[in-house]
Amino acid sequence: MNYNWNWGIFFQPNPMGTGTYLDMLLSGLVLTLKTAALAWIIALITGSLVGVMRTLPSKGANWFGFAYVEFFRNMPLLVQLFLWFFVLPELLPKGAGTWLKQLPNAPFWTAAIGVGFFMSARVAVQLQAGIGSLPRGQKMAATALGLTTAQGYRYVLLPMAFRIILPPLTSEFLNTIKNTAVAITIGLLELTGQARSMQEFSFQVFEAFTAATILYLLVNAVVVTAMRFLERWVAIPGYITGK
Amino acid sequence: MIEISHVNKWYTPSFQVLTDCTTSVTKGEVVVVCGPSGSGKSTLIKCVNALEPFQSGDISVDGTKVNDPKTNLPKLRSRVGMVFQHFELFPHLKIIDNLCLAQQKVLGRSSDKAVTKGMMLLDRVGLKEQAQKFPAQLSGGQQQRVAIARALAMDPIVMLFDEPTSALDPEMVSEVLDVMVDLAHEGMTMMVVTHEMGFARKVANRVIFMDRGEIVEDAAKDDFFGKPRSDRAQKFLSKILSH
DSSP, rough: OOOOOGGGGGSSSSTSSSSBBBHHHHHHHHHHHHHHHHHHHHHHHHHHHHHHHHHHHHHHHHHHHHHHHHHHHHOOOHHHHHHIIIIHHHHHHHHHHEEEETOEEEEHHHHHHHHHHHHHHHHHHHHHHHHHHSSSSHHHHHHHHHOOOOHHHIIIIIHHHHHTTTTHHHHHHHHHHHHHHGGGTTTTOOOHHHHHHHHHOOOOOOHHHHHHHHHHHHHHHHHHHHHHHHHHHHHHHHHHTTO | OEEEEEHHHHETTTTTEEEEEEEOOTTEEEEEEEESTTTSSSHHHHHTTSSSOEEEEEEETEEEETTTTSSSSHHHHHHHEEEOOOOOTTEEEEEEHHHHHHHHHSSSOOHHHHHHHHHHHHTTTGGGTTTOOOOGGHHHHHHHHHHHHHHHTOSSSSSEEEEETTTSSSHHHHHHHHHHHHHHHHTTTTTEOOOHHHHHHHOOSSEEEEEEEEEEEEEEEEHHHHOOSHHHHHHHHHHHHHO
16 A cells, blocks of 8 residues: 555644644534534433323324334434435525525534434434333322322433433434534534545545544543443432442 | 212223222221222222223212313322332332422422421331332332322322232231221221231221122121122132131
8 A cells, every 4th residue: 555654744734724634623523522412402302302202191292203203213314414404495485595594504503403303213212112111100100199290200200211211322322423424414524524624635534534533432432431420320229220 | 988880991892891880988988899810909999099091980089070071180189199019119219209209299398398297107107217218228018118108198088009918028018017007097098909808807897899890799897708698709708718
């Protein structure tokens, strides 16, 4: 292989005049973190609502939850981002479409919301399974004490269901971070995007993607460790997964 | 206190679980419901606080119809204590918090008042020292006593017991029955689904025998144990009393 290794490339100035190539990658990392954070908040909130709807006695709520989940999980993420970014503005009334297209940071908002909705379908299914794994008597006990359905979920079912699904939720959080890389296709200069630009400007493809790989690994290692601590913190003494 | 009249319940159009059940429990009365498994006794008791719906007939508790859509069910249920076969304590809450949750969220009691009441009841069932533990750290018998205390914390006008000792190790049955006997002696109105014939002999005023969804026998305790009228009840009694 005829390749000129140059690990010093990171400390050379980038052609944009925004510092070194390393600065370029780090700015991509920051954007990755911001996109993933917003996407995860959206995924958790909407996913929880939809997950709860799928367990309610109401037929209407079940149907909505079912349709929501199947819509968002049965389409490739890439296609969804294209839909939100390229197709949606054309379908809206002209004024609204133009406003959307001219929105500053449109790729960022589209990526965060698109990845957020995509992941929310997965969070919903996890939460539904978590609630379903609780004994039926728990809901009955809450009801028999006079708690309303909302109170039963808030104080009895959800605190247990979320504890049970913490390990798979960790995976979903990691997937959210990794999935933001798809946003490169709608022009978001996140970590993968910046690695790609670095390669194009400097021709140092291996160095660029090695650095990106390491940064992704580091971020996810931090998330995994943090989630472990969270699991231990909320563990219930004496309970199966407890201390 | 409890009026059950001509209650019918079907799980599917061809599967009837309750057939024309009519009985009543007056204030201060202890009524034991027994019968083979699958005879509908648990279902009947769950109909009393509307944990299970039924298709025809009427049930009223303290003059309030439970099958009236206008009835405020959470309010009614908060006045009807219920104890389940599998305890159904809330595993993520400390024992004292299990007793305080509904007092605060349903009855609107202050935290201080709820804790005082809770500690008084824990003392009464002999578990004051366990207040800061979690349910999984207690034995089955202790958990069931906590469940009784949790129901009593709501100042119920009637207590329903759904096979309260069936899930317990034999040596723990008596500690739970002792609490129930005390309750009965204090004049609590109780409807108890159980196979504990010793308990029935000791404190019951009446015994109801159910088979295949029907109330076969509804008699004063002495009549029931002395000379049950139905063949089915005689056979049942001879089987469970022969050892």
